[in-house]
Amino acid sequence: xxxxxxxxxxxxxxxxxxxxxxxxxxxxxxxxxxxxxxxxxxxxxxxxxxxxxxxxxxxxxxxxx
Numbered sequence: 001x002x003x004x005x006x007x008x009x010x011x012x013x014x015x016x017x018x019x020x021x022x023x024x025x026x027x028x029x030x031x032x033x034x035x036x037x038x039x040x041x042x043x044x045x046x047x048x049x050x051x052x053x054x055x056x057x058x059x060x061x062x063x064x065x
Contacts, residue, residue: 012063018051 022028029045036044 010060010064015056015060019049019056022052023049034049 013037023027023046029042032040
């Protein structure tokens with residue numbers, strides 16, 4: 001039985017910076033328009049940031065597993 005040492009130095013981990021950096025860029029959502037189903041840009045873009053965060057986390061998990 002071989003023991004494989006785990007390394008957290010995968011380049012895929014840099015993808016986890018994206019969900020942190022995107023919400024900090026306020027110029028992306030500093031507007032009222034466009035509206036999606038009546039919701040201003042700010043609200044639906046916050047939900048999109050959650051989807052991006054989950055997607056990035058899942059991708060990094062699968063690629064570094």
